[in-house]
Amino acid sequence: MIDYRQIRAARALLNWSQADLARAADMATSSVKNVESESSSARKETMEQIHDAFDLNGIEFMPGTGVRLKNDIVAVHDGKRATAALLDSIYTHVQASPNREVCIIGLDETFSVETDGMLLLAAHIDRLTKAAVKERILICEGDTRFLNAPECYRWLPRQYFTRNAPIYIYGDRIAIHSGSLKRRTIIIEARALAQHMRMLFTLLWDCVSIAPSIDAAPGAQQPRVRAVG
Numbered sequence: 001m002i003d004y005r006q007i008r009a010a011r012a013l014l015n016w017s018q019a020d021l022a023r024a025a026d027m028a029t030s031s032v033k034n035v036e037s038e039s040s041s042a043r044k045e046t047m048e049q050i051h052d053a054f055d056l057n058g059i060e061f062m063p064g065t066g067v068r069l070k071n072d073i074v075a076v077h078d079g080k081r082a083t084a085a086l087l088d089s090i091y092t093h094v095q096a097s098p099n100r101e102v103c104i105i106g107l108d109e110t111f112s113v114e115t116d117g118m119l120l121l122a123a124h125i126d127r128l129t130k131a132a133v134k135e136r137i138l139i140c141e142g143d144t145r146f147l148n149a150p151e152c153y154r155w156l157p158r159q160y161f162t163r164n165a166p167i168y169i170y171g172d173r174i175a176i177h178s179g180s181l182k183r184r185t186i187i188i189e190a191r192a193l194a195q196h197m198r199m200l201f202t203l204l205w206d207c208v209s210i211a212p213s214i215d216a217a218p219g220a221q222q223p224r225v226r227a228v229g
Contacts, residue, residue: 001047002047002051004036007036007050008036009065009067010067013069014088015092016092018032018033020091023084024053024054024057024088025049027049027050032050056081056085057085057089058089058092073189075089080183082177082183082185083116083183085185086168089175090124090168090170091124091131091133093172094133094170094171095131097172099171100133101133101135101170102128102168102170103135103136103168103169103198104135104138104166104168104169105138105166106162106163106164106165106179107138107163108140108163116183122147135152136154137153137154138153138155138156138204139153139154139155139156139161140155140158140163141155141156141157141161142155142158143155143211154205154209154210156204156208164178165177167197169198172194174187174190174193
């Protein structure tokens with residue numbers, strides 16, 4: 001069974017607040033505070049929830065009081081925890097990267113809100129903003145339903161857009177997130193591949209039009225995708 005010292009150490013490795021851990025473990029922040037302060041005897045189920053939350057986010061607990069980051073190259077998350085695991089991975093690892101941004105290809109935020117809920121997504125954007133992490137997102141041509149600032153978005157031509165498997169590039173990682181109701185996240189840790197994908201993303205970003213502002217005047221001419229070549 002893990003103890004309060006390991007919990008504090010694991011949070012430090014992930015740069016999580018007590019609220020971050022509470023959200024990942026699906027419990028109240030006050031419960032995490034109580035466990036860490038040893039003000040009450042934690043139930044076995046509570047400790048298992050905390051352990052599982054850390055395990056899903058790349059923490060390995062060693063014999064005694066040891067804690068370390070896992071060395072998994074590929075991690076797979078299924079079900080209702082898949083989206084939260086992806087967002088936690090992004091928040092944790094992009095902050096340690098010299099390139100403090102997240103690049104996303106093929107995101108349909110309306111579907112994400114309907115499937116994962118506004119509260120989860122809004123909280124993620126808020127913590128990225130507070131951590132000075134930026135997003136660049138390639139969405140479908142004509143889509144003006146933004147969760148983040150309009151300048152974070154550019155359009156992909158409709159014939160090249162699919163929401164079935166949005167790709168996230170951050171730090172030394174690439175993640176593929178299912179665009180269906182059966183949520184699955186596959187996270188690959190590979191520095192060279194992440195660098196390669198980031199260059200390809202930048203090429204796409206530079207060759208497509210800027211998405212219009214969501215408060216553009218009615219009837220205003222919308223930007224069109226530029227032809228390449």
